């Protein structure tokens with residue numbers, strides 16, 4: 088199992104952010120944003136599912152609760168070259184609740200089991216689940232265990248646990264990522280009691296020291312916000328986590344390696360800021376980061392903005 092991943096994040100982990108992450112780490116597993124089965128069934132598949140081969144290994148996160156549709160989407164994703172399918176059982180947003188999927192499925196482990204079975208029948212790649220410790224009053228360790236037992240009996244071997252519960256009523260998705268306390272011990276206990284399952288821990292992890300500590304207790308670590316807020320955090324993971332003998336790129340090199348990619352997409356008519364918005368945090372904590380961000384924010388949205396906006400911004404970094 089890949090020991091490190093960048094979490095699925097709506098509006099953030101699109102193909103351009105993933106391509107940026109790939110300039111920083113070759114090995115970390117990258118997740119897409121959650122994509123619903125309805126979107127894939129009715130929408131523009133190239134736009135929704137397209138990715139560059141360089142982004143691999145890559146996991147598609149699906150949102151849905153219909154086994155047939157999920158199986159169909161999983162098949163499409165496998166054909167496109169995705170390395171894993173992940174089912175979202177952690178999102179508490181009201182839009183997702185109205186669709187009866189995401190975190191509310193923690194109350195329906197049998198449904199999740201049927202979904203997993205259907206997807207596993209449809210594809211050879213791993214089918215995994217990302218979930219919470221619990222929802223609402225169903226938040227005891229035993230409740231999570233009941234969920235895991237039923238879903239693993241259906242054949243799921245890999246679980247990513249966002250180590251806090253979600254309140255489905257009353258808290259916003261953002262509050263549900265901060266207010267319910269982190270419960271890492273419940274995730275460690277799960278791995279200790281069910282060693283045959285592959286368990287990934289997620290929530291509040293911000294440093295590589297923390298990653299190494301968690302890896303003593305569980306199989307893998309997933310990082311969300313800290314990856315977006317400081318992508319260069321991952322600069323040494325190919326060496327430190329995967330034992331590779333390579334030299335991490337500098338921040339400048341990361342940006343320079345993005346330039347041909349930017350040219351390519353600008354040539355296809357994409358606006359510069361669809362990609363440059365993901366580059367803003369690359370120099371976080373470095374001198375010049377304010378000028379870098381300001382130059383891009385002031386110019387990237389302008390009509391005909393080209394890669395010179397990025398090279399000019401780069402020149403502002405000492």
Ligand SMILES: Cc1cc2nc3c(=O)[nH]c(=O)nc-3n(C[C@H](O)[C@H](O)[C@H](O)COP(=O)(O)O)c2cc1C
Nearest residue numbers: 094095096097120121175249290291292310311312
């Ligand atoms: C902007 C944003 C969007 C998110 N979108 C998703 C999503 O599409 N699917 C999902 O399973 N989790 C989503 N999450 C939750 C993250 O995957 C992760 O579980 C959560 O942020 C906790 O990890 P962290 O503390 O490392 O950020 C999102 C989080 C953020 C901040």
